[in-house]
Amino acid sequence: NAGVTQTPKFRILKIGQSMTLQCTQDMNHNYMYWYRQDPGMGLKLIYYSVGAGITDKGEVPNGYNVSRSTTEDFPLRLELAAPSQTSVYFCASSYEGPGPNYGYTFGSGTRLTVV
Amino acid sequence: ELKVEQNPLFLSMQEGKNYTIYCNYSTTSDRLYWYRQDPGKSLESLFVLLSNGAVKQEGRLMASLDTKARLSTLHITAAVHDLSATYFCAVDTPYTGNQFYFGTGTSLTVIP
Numbered sequence: 001n002a003g004v005t006q007t008p009k010f011r012i013l014k015i016g017q018s019m020t021l022q023c024t025q026d027m028n029h030n031y032m033y034w035y036r037q038d039p040g041m042g043l044k045l046i047y048y049s050v051g052a053g054i055t056d057k058g059e060v061p062n063g064y065n066v067s068r069s070t071t072e073d074f075p076l077r078l079e080l081a082a083p084s085q086t087s088v089y090f091c092a093s094s095y096e097g098p099g100p101n102y103g104y105t106f107g108s109g110t111r112l113t114v115v
Numbered sequence: 116e117l118k119v120e121q122n123p124l125f126l127s128m129q130e131g132k133n134y135t136i137y138c139n140y141s142t143t144s145d146r147l148y149w150y151r152q153d154p155g156k157s158l159e160s161l162f163v164l165l166s167n168g169a170v171k172q173e174g175r176l177m178a179s180l181d182t183k184a185r186l187s188t189l190h191i192t193a194a195v196h197d198l199s200a201t202y203f204c205a206v207d208t209p210y211t212g213n214q215f216y217f218g219t220g221t222s223l224t225v226i227p
Contacts (some may be wrong), residue, residue: 042119042218045214048214104158106157108156
């Protein structure tokens with residue numbers, strides 16, 4: 001059981017470049033999330049999805065886009081990379097949203113540096 | 116905006132000692148979560164607390180929730196080196212949709 005798989009694990013981008021962070025889960029979870037974690041800080045929600053075809057903004061969505069064409073996949077797109085987007089990105093999933101038995105399952109993270 | 120504050124931010128303690136990490140949050144909620152993160156690793160769920168007075172224990176860690184005070188505590192008993200990690204609390208409410216709001220984390224180092 002793979003859980004939540006993120007790729008790549010590390011990436012260096014130049015300012016203005018674009019990239020897609022991939023996230024796949026095999027637990028048939030309806031809810032998926034993208035968070036970023038800046039050094040020494042907690043996690044902030046970028047975007048989330050409650051099911052295929054449905055996405056919504058979180059706390060810090062500017063500079064990012066997402067899509068959810070299948071239950072399994074929830075890619076995060078950076079169109080014009082900026083140094084402020086240097087961070088560690090975590091994808092997470094849960095079955096019915098935050099609740100008693102369904103806390104988040106996190107991926108291993110993508111460490112992104114924009115230079 | 117829901118705010119979640121943890122203290123202390125950094126904690127260095129000797130093996131065998133006891134200590135408590137505090138998590139305060141700014142709005143009404145009866146759903147609080149504790150996570151552990153090892154350096155360079157992802158977050159691992161520790162506890163889910165869902166009602167006032169809820170207490171959960173796993174090994175040397177015990178978490179509790181006081182919804183009236185908007186406070187959760189994570190108590191460490193007789194610390195061992197393996198507990199060295201960063202601990203995060205997170206809160207969600209029916210009013211914040213599906214968002215968890217995370218504290219800034221407490222970096223714990225247990226010294227032999």
